[in-house]
Amino acid sequence: MSFTKTTLKTAIQDYLESSETTFVNNLDNIIKSAEDRIFEFVQLPEQRKNVTGTLSSGSRFLATPSDFFAPMSLAVISNNVYTYLDLKHASFLKEYSPDTTVTGTPKYYAVFSDDSFTITPVPNANFSIELHYLFKPNSLADGSDSGQTTLSKDYPDALLSGCLAEGAIFLKESPDVIATFETRFKEAVARMKNLSEGRKVKDEYRYDSLRIGVS
DSSP: OOOOHHHHHHHHHHHHTOOOHHHHHTHHHHHHHHHHHHHHHOOOGGGEEEEEEEEOTTOOEEEOOTTEEEEEEEEEEETTEEEEOEEOOHHHHHHHOOOTTOEESOOEEEEEETTEEEEESEESSOEEEEEEEEEOOOOGGGSOTTOOOHHHHHOHHHHHHHHHHHHHHHTTOOHHHHHHHHHHHHHHHHHHHIIIIIGGGOOHHHHOSOOOOOO
16 A cells, blocks of 8 residues: 555545545645654654765854754765764853864764754864765655655555544544544554664664564
């Protein structure tokens, strides 16, 4: 099973037995709310990106990519050797090197804002860097009617369950109905985590199978 934007909207209306105009007009928002919840709960391998760039000499800032969501690693590359910077809080960087005129080879970085990192020591040369980060994919709701996303293709149960939970809240369904959809959503998200944060990042030869408590 997989969904396009059209088939997902149809499924939401069928499950919740509603074609009320206001509800239908808000289906895009419902889909986006469900996607946001999933991306906050689970780190998907498909959310990872690598980009290269340059730290400018004398500048303590590095712009983040336009689709940046969260950092995974930042490395300075010199003579084909990777040196990974430690992620710290911005206040640590200021305490470590309060004098911004002091330069050197960068050791630490911090998220300064949604648009930039701050680096210390301030680079004393132009350094090549590689950033590994999590990005937030485009919403299914923003694509074409026949479009698909990783969630709608590979994790349709989680996406549908999340939409049903959000839709039930929008329609002001009874608490027990909302709780049923919410339970199904959490179960689907747990299965996603087992796969994306468990099996897809562990070598079974070295780590054996996942061990999950009986529920």
